[in-house]
Amino acid sequence: MNNYRKPFLIAEIGCNHMGDMDTAKELILLAKNNGADAAKFQKRNNRELLTDEQYNAPHPNPQNSYGNSYGAHREFLEFTLEQHKELKNYCNSINIEYSTSVWDTISALEIISLNPKMIKVPSACNNNLKLLELLRDKYLGEIHISLGMTTIDEEKRIFEILSKNEEIKNRLVIYSCTSGYPVPFDQVCLLEILRLKSKYEDKVKSIGFSGHHLGISVDIAAYTLGASVIERHFTKDRTWKGTDHAASLEPNGLYKLSRDLDAVNQSLKYKEEEILKIELETRSKLKFKSK
Secondary structure (H helix, E strand, O other): OOOOOOOEEEEEEEOOOOOOHHHHHHHHHHHHHOOOOEEEEEEOOHHHHOOHHHHHOOOOOHHHOOOOOHHHHHHHHOOOHHHHHHHHHHHHHHOOEEEEEEOOHHHHHHHHOOOOOEEEEOHHHOOOHHHHHHHHHHOOOEEEEEOOOOOHHHHHHHHHHHOOOHHHHHOEEEEEEOOOOOOOHHHOOOOHHHHHHHHHHHHOOEEEEEEOOOOOHHHHHHHHHOOOEEEEEEOOOOOOOOOOHHHOEOHHHHHHHHHHHHHHHHHOOOOOOOOOHHHHHHHHHHOOOOO
């Protein structure tokens, strides 16, 4: 019997659309056609999220900037609420789940109004207590939270706030994550999945893994360790302009990940009988027989 949940694969498009709706829709379709269960974006209100100093500062990697300041860069990549509604409707039309990471309370209220099945809180914002309280009290769907660059005390605080709503465990998904782009293998720290399972499995709906590494082998291991939700950044071309493309999967990589997750899911079980049917003929031919 297979006690593993069917893997749920999220293609994190994020801002890899480069501010273009046609590119965003193309990436949704590519994600769907290559095995993803959900396509995820990001929503920011940059004036709430950034200080004036941060907004007006130059982009830390000018070669990836779409504006003459970091704020202008972020505004260029930002979709309006109406555009997110259009993306959600497009996802619905091709039968792939729509989701968005929200980085601030204004964005959260906007995305809540679209009533998606799930909303993500990124690692960068999981210490925004007002954001957590808002999602706890105003949103009825799944709350997904990444725990990258998060201390144990911050982790405890997240659960203290969310657990004030007793039914939250039925719709809370927490992700093991290392926040880097890309992350070297020796800093992925997959065994954090086991720590999260041991500590929180009875307090959440699912354990997830959000990966920023290269390749797909680590994701397979993450699923085997118990992360049933797998999230990877997704792009059409890793050489495109932007900070996230280098740590993203291209369509063929996403297809292989989906294929391999399904294969591993089918494989994770005990033998149902001592000698399987597939073994009977081989046993009769090859098994040692005493004379």
